[in-house]
Amino acid sequence: MTEYDFDAVVVGAGAVGLACGYALARRGLVVAVLEAEGHIGQGVSSRNSEVIHGGLYYPTGSLKARLCVQGRRLLYAFLDTHGVAYKRCGKLVVATSQDEISRLDAIWDQALANDVEGMERLTGEQAQALEPGLNAHAALLSPESGVFASHDYMLALQGEIEAAGGAVVLSTPFEGAEPIIGGFGGCGFKVRAGGADPTSLTCRYLVTAPGLSSQDVAGRIEGYPADHIPKAHYGKGVYFRLTGKAPFQRLIYPPPIHGALGTHYRNDLGGQAVFGPDLEYVPAPDYSVDPARAEAFAAYIRKFWPGLPDGALQPDYAGVRPKLHGPGEPQPDFQLRGADDHGLEGLIALFGIESPGLTSSLAIGEAVAARLAG
Numbered sequence: 523m524t525e526y527d528f529d530a531v532v533v534g535a536g537a538v539g540l541a542c543g544y545a546l547a548r549r550g551l552v553v554a555v556l557e558a559e560g561h562i563g564q565g566v567s568s569r570n571s572e573v574i575h576g577g578l579y580y581p582t583g584s585l586k587a588r589l590c591v592q593g594r595r596l597l598y599a600f601l602d603t604h605g606v607a608y609k610r611c612g613k614l615v616v617a618t619s620q621d622e623i624s625r626l627d628a629i630w631d632q633a634l635a636n637d638v639e640g641m642e643r644l645t646g647e648q649a650q651a652l653e654p655g656l657n658a659h660a661a662l663l664s665p666e667s668g669v670f671a672s673h674d675y676m677l678a679l680q681g682e683i684e685a686a687g688g689a690v691v692l693s694t695p696f697e698g699a700e701p702i703i704g705g706f707g708g709c710g711f712k713v714r715a716g717g718a719d720p721t722s723l724t725c726r727y728l729v730t731a732p733g734l735s736s737q738d739v740a741g742r743i744e745g746y747p748a749d750h751i752p753k754a755h756y757g758k759g760v761y762f763r764l765t766g767k768a769p770f771q772r773l774i775y776p777p778p779i780h781g782a783l784g785t786h787y788r789n790d791l792g793g794q795a796v797f798g799p800d801l802e803y804v805p806a807p808d809y810s811v812d813p814a815r816a817e818a819f820a821a822y823i824r825k826f827w828p829g830l831p832d833g834a835l836q837p838d839y840a841g842v843r844p845k846l847h848g849p850g851e852p853q854p855d856f857q858l859r860g861a862d863d864h865g866l867e868g869l870i871a872l873f874g875i876e877s878p879g880l881t882s883s884l885a886i887g888e889a890v891a892a893r894l895a896g
Contacts, residue, residue, distance in 0.1 A: 709868025759799020
């Protein structure tokens with residue numbers, strides 16, 4: 523019987539990779555999480571809205587629908603247990619014109635199909651009573667939505683992995699892997715890692731969750747069929763911060779745009795108002811923020827907040843989402859690809875884990891661990 527250095531290796535120490543490591547550790551496995559950067563959560567997980575999504579929008583029966591709702595419930599419990607700050611502030615999805623009310627009807631039906639708790643339909647007057655200054659012809663209230671300290675959450679996941687005897691290994695980029703013939707249970711991998719001290723290690727299970735590098739990592743695994751690696755698309759979104767007092771307590775979302783939820787408002791844990799992200803497809807990750815985009819942001823924001831003062835938006839940051847679709851193409855589901863897809867026992871490769879991946883992370887981890895270790 524083959525002995526392994528670790529029961530499982532996870533590539534990528536963002537929220538999803540750490541959640542996968544945590545779920546495997548909870549099953550008694552010793553886990554190593556490899557991270558190319560010098561700190562955890564430096565990729566997609568560090569450049570998002572830190573929103574806890576209710577699960578309103580996603581198609582019935584999809585992984586996004588199921589794992590978002592399940593993940594949200596798990597996440598609030600985890601944050602409570604580990605003392606991680608959050609604010610269950612609720613979210614208003616707002617029809618900013620009469621023409622948009624029918625779109626709220628479709629979101630309402632989808633939210634009920636997805637088993638989202640506590641949903642309420644509001645008239646424009648009821649929404650404005652909750653949030654004076656809001657332009658709303660009608661609205662949906664999702665009381666389970668919120669914001670949280672995502673980096674503290676990832677630190678808590680890291681702590682759980684290490685407390686279970688595992689390791690989160692930083693500045694250690696994944697270089698490649700090859701199956702071990704005759705490994706225990708018919709699976710096993712030799713993993714090569716780079717960095718200042720290049721090394722190799724063996725494991726029974728391998729999980730790849732490196733966000734924007736998912737396609738590159740899969741291509742470095744010997745025997746992974748190239749035609750089963752989906753094409754990568756990069757969806758850039760920028761954020762602007764408001765100078766001055768935050769106008770609303772709840773999250774404010776217009777109806778979604780194609781391929782994303784659209785530019786929204788949040789009052790973050792520090793009490794500051796942030797707007798974003800928009801969506802621009804780029805050929806490669808790019809984190810610059812063009813101050814000139816403030817004009818288009820302001821025009822969009824004034825649809826739901828007419829009182830936005832002139833010149834009040836300041837460039838903040840940008841994020842890039844690992845999309846599996848290009849402009850105008852249908853938005854696919856999360857991809858958790860196992861041996862039935864690529865033929866490599868003991869490997870699960872994750873692709874396209876964009877929003878609501880952060881909210882869904884604990885449920886994604888549970889789904890991955892259940893498929894590998896029962």
